[in-house]
Amino acid sequence: MNNQIDFSDIFSRSGWFVGFEEDKLPDIFSFGHRRVYESGVTLFREGDHATKSYMVLKGRLKVSKLHEDGREAIVRYINPGEMTAAVSVLKGKDYPVTAQAIGPSEALEWDRETMLNLMNTYPRIAINLLGIVVERLDDIQTRYLELQTERVEQRIARSLLRIMRQSGRKTSEGILIDFRLSRQDLADYTGTTLYTVSRTLSRWEQKGWTVSSRERIVVTNPHALVSFAETG
Amino acid sequence: MNNQIDFSDIFSRSGWFVGFEEDKLPDIFSFGHRRVYESGVTLFREGDHATKSYMVLKGRLKVSKLHEDGREAIVRYINPGEMTAAVSVLKGKDYPVTAQAIGPSEALEWDRETMLNLMNTYPRIAINLLGIVVERLDDIQTRYLELQTERVEQRIARSLLRIMRQSGRKTSEGILIDFRLSRQDLADYTGTTLYTVSRTLSRWEQKGWTVSSRERIVVTNPHALVSFAETG
DNA sequence: CCCCCTATTTGCGCCGGCGCAAAGACACGA
DNA sequence: TCGTGTCTTTGCGCCGGCGCAAATAGGGGG
Secondary structure, eight states, rough: OOOOOOOHHHHHGGGGTTTTTTGGGGHHHHTTTTEEOTTEEEEEEEBBBBOEEEEEEEEOOOEEEEOSSSEEEEEEOTTTTTEEEEHHHHHTBSSSSEEEEESSSSEEEEEEEHHHHHHHHHHHHHHHHHHHHHHHHHHHHHHEEEEHHOOOOHHHHHHHHHHHHHHHOSSSSSSSOOOOOOHHHHHHHHTSHHHHHHHHHHHHHHTSSSEEETTEEESHHEEEEEHHHHHH | OOOOOOOOHHHHOOOOGOOOOOGGGEEEHSSSEEEEEOOOEEEOOSSSBBOOOEEEESSSSEEEEEEETOOOOEEEOOOOOOSSSSHHHHTTOSSSEEEEEEEEEEEEEEOOOOHHHHHHOOOHHHHHHHHHHHHHHHHHHHHHHHHHHHOOOHHHHHHHHHHHHHHEEEOOSEEEOOOOOOOHHHHHHHHHHHHHHHHHHHHHHHHHHEEETTTTEEEHHHHHHHHHHHOO
């Protein structure tokens, strides 16, 4: 288990720490259990009884909901510094979604009891949690509206931009999505099919907006993409 | 302003009051301002600065998000006993949705300052709020999945059933949706068009599953509808 | 009780996007 | 370096659902 996690970077990405003095954080962390996940491992499944909350330290989680017919909707990606499953654990409910590591990852885990103790010691935690949940509610409501009202190509554009903002890294070519993202993944996130995403990316590549290869997408002209996403 | 609101009914419908002794509730209520709304009045608009939280006492609110092109997505209906806008007010943000009275309504309003005071006095409020928000997050995530994966007719069935469970009233004919619900409304809630809803209801009426007229829907065979919603 | 405004129904034609199928490209392991 | 499995591309045909248009039905106000 290596220790060169950049905590200050993690702090800045997470609403979790708002209002804490930095010297309290090691205390909170010390009650968590640090664990490594191989790529592809499922941390928890929709419908399982919720026992642990997670904060991602390294890597990335894919949070999705599964439909009976096998199709899946990707609800969000969880980046380093972000939490997942905190509330279902507190409430003693089942997980409403499934979380899977994409790429080698590390997370800090807290069990229900520890969480409740921490919340007693630091009431601020409940307030911060409320903020995080509301933010996610806004996000999914907005995407719900888009899914109802916009055409596929526009939605793919918005999806790609959203992922880019959360997980993009600047390179000489443009902004690179910093993890393996297949056409199928982008389709599951957008609410369309593998084929349509593929055709769309081909078109965009011809226009010079993106460059894509196997499980890899670079946005070379974010401006054009934003403008297209907004005007249709 | 009449006073024959059935508070015990309101308590039972709302997660808001979980864990309170009943004798504290009059205190909380006394800090709210009670107000009457005519049918069609807009309580707040998406993007406005959030100044007031509401609890519906009578009537019903329609909560929706608007798209630039004029189309709207109905996010949910707020029934008596339920809250809306509590968190945006606390966070000092803008309203993320629009709320409009459908039918003559009454609500209890609290402003930001009062809310913050109440939360200090009764910390339980924050915890209950968290529960409410999470419930809504689950709801919208589930509908998001359905919107991505299911065909229109199935989604209309699920939508109607969801509305029925929240706002249905048993009658001799079957279960009546207890407020004016047009084909357009159901379309905006489901993510389809007025035309498709109309055709679908006609079909269902022939099968004996529903009886509908102008802005009025009665589910006469809930079983059949549920079975259809689940199996497609 | 009648009028007018709004909601609903339904025929018709179109088309965006789906999904099969087959070929091509790439990545990794032996 | 080659082979194999997975991901991607693209031609092709189909069809679910949209949306116009016109007729019809209600219902609330005067």
